[in-house]
Amino acid sequence: MYWRYTLRQKLPQKEPGWLPGSMRGAILYSPGDVRVQERPDPRIEQPTDAIIRVSAACVCGSDLWPYRGIQPVHQPSPMGHEYVGVVEEVGGDVKNLTKGQFVVGSFWASDNTCENCRAGYQSACLHRVGMGSLGSQAEYLRVPLADGTLVATPEMPPADLIPSYLAASDVLGTGWFAAVAAEAGPGKTVAVVGDGAVGLLGVLAARQLGAERIIAMSRHADRQKLALEFGATDIVTERGDEGIARIKEMTGGIGAHSVIEAVGTQESMMQAIRSTRPGGNVGFVGVSHDVSLDGMDLFWSLVKLQGGPAPVRRFLPHLMDLIGNRVIEPGKVFDLDLPLERAAEGYQAMDERRAVKALLRP
Amino acid sequence: MYWRYTLRQKLPQKEPGWLPGSMRGAILYSPGDVRVQERPDPRIEQPTDAIIRVSAACVCGSDLWPYRGIQPVHQPSPMGHEYVGVVEEVGGDVKNLTKGQFVVGSFWASDNTCENCRAGYQSACLHRVGMGSLGSQAEYLRVPLADGTLVATPEMPPADLIPSYLAASDVLGTGWFAAVAAEAGPGKTVAVVGDGAVGLLGVLAARQLGAERIIAMSRHADRQKLALEFGATDIVTERGDEGIARIKEMTGGIGAHSVIEAVGTQESMMQAIRSTRPGGNVGFVGVSHDVSLDGMDLFWSLVKLQGGPAPVRRFLPHLMDLIGNRVIEPGKVFDLDLPLERAAEGYQAMDERRAVKALLRP
Numbered sequence: 001m002y003w004r005y006t007l008r009q010k011l012p013q014k015e016p017g018w019l020p021g022s023m024r025g026a027i028l029y030s031p032g033d034v035r036v037q038e039r040p041d042p043r044i045e046q047p048t049d050a051i052i053r054v055s056a057a058c059v060c061g062s063d064l065w066p067y068r069g070i071q072p073v074h075q076p077s078p079m080g081h082e083y084v085g086v087v088e089e090v091g092g093d094v095k096n097l098t099k100g101q102f103v104v105g106s107f108w109a110s111d112n113t114c115e116n117c118r119a120g121y122q123s124a125c126l127h128r129v130g131m132g133s134l135g136s137q138a139e140y141l142r143v144p145l146a147d148g149t150l151v152a153t154p155e156m157p158p159a160d161l162i163p164s165y166l167a168a169s170d171v172l173g174t175g176w177f178a179a180v181a182a183e184a185g186p187g188k189t190v191a192v193v194g195d196g197a198v199g200l201l202g203v204l205a206a207r208q209l210g211a212e213r214i215i216a217m218s219r220h221a222d223r224q225k226l227a228l229e230f231g232a233t234d235i236v237t238e239r240g241d242e243g244i245a246r247i248k249e250m251t252g253g254i255g256a257h258s259v260i261e262a263v264g265t266q267e268s269m270m271q272a273i274r275s276t277r278p279g280g281n282v283g284f285v286g287v288s289h290d291v292s293l294d295g296m297d298l299f300w301s302l303v304k305l306q307g308g309p310a311p312v313r314r315f316l317p318h319l320m321d322l323i324g325n326r327v328i329e330p331g332k333v334f335d336l337d338l339p340l341e342r343a344a345e346g347y348q349a350m351d352e353r354r355a356v357k358a359l360l361r362p
Numbered sequence: 363m364y365w366r367y368t369l370r371q372k373l374p375q376k377e378p379g380w381l382p383g384s385m386r387g388a389i390l391y392s393p394g395d396v397r398v399q400e401r402p403d404p405r406i407e408q409p410t411d412a413i414i415r416v417s418a419a420c421v422c423g424s425d426l427w428p429y430r431g432i433q434p435v436h437q438p439s440p441m442g443h444e445y446v447g448v449v450e451e452v453g454g455d456v457k458n459l460t461k462g463q464f465v466v467g468s469f470w471a472s473d474n475t476c477e478n479c480r481a482g483y484q485s486a487c488l489h490r491v492g493m494g495s496l497g498s499q500a501e502y503l504r505v506p507l508a509d510g511t512l513v514a515t516p517e518m519p520p521a522d523l524i525p526s527y528l529a530a531s532d533v534l535g536t537g538w539f540a541a542v543a544a545e546a547g548p549g550k551t552v553a554v555v556g557d558g559a560v561g562l563l564g565v566l567a568a569r570q571l572g573a574e575r576i577i578a579m580s581r582h583a584d585r586q587k588l589a590l591e592f593g594a595t596d597i598v599t600e601r602g603d604e605g606i607a608r609i610k611e612m613t614g615g616i617g618a619h620s621v622i623e624a625v626g627t628q629e630s631m632m633q634a635i636r637s638t639r640p641g642g643n644v645g646f647v648g649v650s651h652d653v654s655l656d657g658m659d660l661f662w663s664l665v666k667l668q669g670g671p672a673p674v675r676r677f678l679p680h681l682m683d684l685i686g687n688r689v690i691e692p693g694k695v696f697d698l699d700l701p702l703e704r705a706a707e708g709y710q711a712m713d714e715r716r717a718v719k720a721l722l723r724p
Contacts, residue, residue: 115616115639116639119640123640123664181666264657266657269657277477277478277481278485278486279483287658287661288657289657291656291658293660294650294653295654295655296650296653298650298667298670299669300670302483302485302486303668304543304667305668306664306665307660307664309661
């Protein structure tokens with residue numbers, strides 16, 4: 001989800017794959033100005049690359065940072081890092097994929113063979129490539145390290161499953177990682193701070209992982225409804241100190257076992273840490289902008305803390321099974337479904353919080 | 363070890379147990395001024411109390427904060443929170459202890475029955491009492507919540523085991539907690555930041571927990587020697603960025619699996635976090651004074667972080683078994699053994715780093 005923050009600075013001024021071409025893709029020109037226009041067709045650059053025809057992409061909460069000007073836009077930039085699609089072409093070293101397969105990948109391309117990948121931290125792959133630099137909000141996409149990055153479905157999925165597979169590419173995998181990092185499981189009370197797509201899918205993950213009680217913290221009726229559909233057992237509308245007090249009140253005065261933090265602000269991080277009992281776990285996946293944790297606060301809390309860019313690839317095969325077998329339907333987070341050509345409307349709706357998440361179809 | 367920091371402010375101006383009496387005990391009058399003098403004999407105040415005759419106490423790194431004036435000394439304060447001794451008297455509700463038993467307790471008195479205690483976080487006991495307010499550097503000591511706090515040996519131990527049992531009261535239990543929080547274990551490479559008593563016993567704990575490789579970070583020959591005796595396989599003398607680089611060099615470029623932080627400064631915390639691989643664990647038990655963790659640093663590190671005041675009581679029975687069976691000899695950290703009357707010399711030697719840890723015998 002959040003690769004863009006550090007990666008953007010390291011990108012070449014011009015992506016080498018850009019050649020004159022005719023595919024359509026979203027480009028951010030300046031804050032608030034997203035246009036869908038012709039972009040050069042991507043091509044195989046490394047023998048480990050694949051080119052996919054994008055079936056669906058979407059707008060991420062993190063795409064709103066440059067859109068809102070919080071993150072500078074130095075040049076027109078291709079957008080999007082979430083994707084599902086059909087393999088169109090593979091490089092000479094790609095062994096496990098063939099043309100025509102339906103595939104899902106994460107927002108980090110990873111080799112899935114290095115020591116960090118083998119340990120389940122593909123988002124820290126020693127050869128990782130951030131997909132956002134390649135721009136998945138387009139008709140075609142080059143996927144580096146294709147064998148390590150892409151997971152194929154057994155067969156071409158029915159159309160109604162496309163949104164759920166797309167969710168697996170980032171927001172589901174990120175919410176799932178947060179729930180795993182928070183050690184959600186049987187007998188546990190899990191609180192979820194944040195009611196965006198990631199927080200909501202953190203609720204779904206906690207439910208799948210067997211949590212006993214799942215408290216969604218939300219003050220929006222539509223998001224509360226979705227949280228309940230995904231398995232929340234309780235809704236708390238208070239936030240900050242009042243939210244903490246409410247969670248403690250519901251947990252015998254000591255706090256939740258597991259707390260998922262899916263916002264990334266100082267307030268939400270402290271709300272998460274202080275809502276957790278001693279020895280409990282905080283899984284944080286909101287990007288921690290301008291967050292500073294006081295050592296003594298953390299010391300006295302006795303909580304276990306883990307977060308960061310989710311290693312979605314670790315969870316993809318399992319999540320894709322759950323989706324294919326219709327056990328979960330994470331695609332419900334998409335409440336706006338647009339043709340790619342109308343990408344600008346998707347950004348605007350999310351920016352104005354009229355939509356939780358916008359799906360874009362090339 | 364570190365109860366004093368937050369607790370001191372909450373203490374009553376005068377400990378209720380202080381009555382005219384004749385026992386000898388250490389009192390800190392002002393920075394640098396520790397005196398052993400008459401203190402009122404403690405007496406049973408609650409039916410859950412026990413009074414022990416102190417066999418040995420010691421000076422803690424955290425006792426040096428007020429001694430150095432880093433932490434204000436508002437009034438003459440009894441000192442010490444580490445202790446072993448013999449039960450002298452028990453209150454009417456004490457079920458499991460009898461006069462004459464040799465006991466070890468931690469620096470937090472805890473009931474060992476509340477939900478936090480049952481979860482293994484006795485340092486967050488809902489009824490905890492910081493022992494430092496009672497002052498164990500004395501002939502006698504009142505121990506609140508005695509049934510929950512004290513663990514008795516099967517029989518009166520031989521004199522040469524006293525230092526090791528005393529170490530279990532804090533520094534061993536704290537180093538052990540750090541190693542557990544860092545998930546030290548078979549197949550793991552563990553790095554230890556800090557070569558004080560806690561860091562050195564973190565090395566011992568990592569060895570007992572089965573770690574494969576244990577890297578002690580120390581630049582003092584005597585401490586290096588003790589680290590090697592306790593089970594370190596490697597010594598790294600560099601610190602800060604150079605120390606991080608050295609650990610990475612020794613671990614295929616990705617960092618240690620487990621890092622123990624036993625200092626509590628900004629530099630040591632960052633050294634610990636940055637020496638840890640993605641998905642690895644940092645156990646921090648140095649009190650995090652003036653430490654501030656940047657959210658993005660922590661986010662991108664992908665490490666798991668847990669620390670705080672060690673729930674020593676969780677580990678005491680096991681540690682006391684290991685000591686009684688002479689499997690471990692944590693008492694080696696005491697390199698200065700003084701009669702209580704010479705407590706001031708112990709403080710001075712530790713302040714000047716001439717001693718790792720001073721034992722005091724009433």
